[in-house]
Amino acid sequence: MTKHVKQFISEARNESGKYGDKLWVAVNSLSSIYILKLSRVTFNTDEESDDLLHLHYCGYVGIPKSNPLYEKVSDFGGNAYIAHTTIEEQLDGRRLFYAHGGITFTGYMKEWGKDYFFIGFDCAHMGDATRISEIKGGSTFKSRDYVKKEINNLYKELSKVESESFVYNMMKREDEFYAKKQSQKSIG
DSSP states (O other): OOHHHHHHHHHHHOTTSTTSOEEEEEEOTTOOEEEEEEEEEEEOTTSSOGGGOEEEEEEEEEEETTSTTTTTEEEETTEEEETTEEHHHHTTTOOOOOOTTOOOEEEOOGGGTTSEEEEEEESOSTTBOOSHHHHHTTOBOOOHHHHHHHHHHHHHHHHHHHHHHHHHHHHHHHHHHHHHHHHHHHHO
């Protein structure tokens, strides 16, 4: 039995209890609270045969209303969209954010109401092992640790959007203030 198969069985059976769902918060430099969520999706964990086990993880980042992407992002086919254009098109081809396999979930989660808008991904794509037979066939199992790193990376990217927007708006306000002050001097 390979180490990848052993890891898969250990996480799928979760006998130690350490591979459960995880929920934590992160606070960015603007003191905004973000919700980070890791979810397990399992089938057949009570079956005696390890060959019937199914496991994959999903990761989500809940962005607060202060983030300019709140309620503005939707997903389609693993791509993130704002209105009718992709975010990449709006940024002249620069990628705004990414997670494993692309963004496959955008919306609310009932336990958070509309206080947070969630952006997420899953690890059940072509090439992702969700069963032992797929590992043996060459697909790669995305472990809980892998998904946790992806969630943290997505959080950093989404938090950066809020920080850059804040700085841009402050600079814009400052420019407007000095422009107004300058026009008052020229009048008076």
